[in-house]
Amino acid sequence: MKKILVLTGSPRKDGNTDKLAAAFETGAKEAGHEVVRFDAGKKVIGGCHGCNNCWSSGHACCRKDDFRELEPLLESCDAVAFITPLYWLGFPAQLKAPIDKLYAYGGAGGTRPLTIKESCLIVCGELEPENREYEPLKDAYRQIAEFEGWKDHGVVAAGGFGQAGIESTDALIQAGEMGRNF
DSSP: OOEEEEEEOOOSTTSHHHHHHHHHHHHHHHTTOEEEEEEGGGSOOOOOOOOOOTTTTSSSSSSOSTHHHHHHHHTTOSEEEEEEEOBTTBOOHHHHHHHHTTHHHHTTOOSSOOOOOEEEEEEEESSOTTSGGGHHHHHHHHHHHHHHTOEEEEEEEEEOOGGGOGGGSSHHHHHHHHHHTO
16 A cells, blocks of 8 residues: 655635545545645745755755645655646646755755655646646646656546536546546
8 A cells, every 4th residue: 555645736725626636535545545635735835946955954945834844745655646726837836836846855966865656647727628738737747757757647637617517527536546546
């Protein structure tokens, strides 16, 4: 069994991202995995400043923000599930900031390597999931997984449901299946 970090990117409470994360978590727990969740969209995490002072304070980032809460999870989990809305062709800033701070674990010769070996992406947006606007985010995710050497468990994309809500699609079922099959 694995310890899976669910890393969400939406600042909206009880929105589609939260529903997808809950479905994934349920599936993963049914499969016997341990799941920990970090809602980056509801935290205060500044972007990387490129100062190369990683680890100088005993933490991945020398700046004091909520990334310090995420550090022990990044350092103890076997897998990460990025669950996020699509914002302007990519990750929302609330999730991009902690992703950028992963630099401390590789780009700056971090003293505590990540234990993460596997990943997946679940993304939702206003547009139909086949729409090309999802491609830059999917590509960025795939490049992150490749760069980190993570086994990619795939992508679930949801959208185009409008007023009917995410429950009108099979996206929650797909998210749950991804969790069960991780």
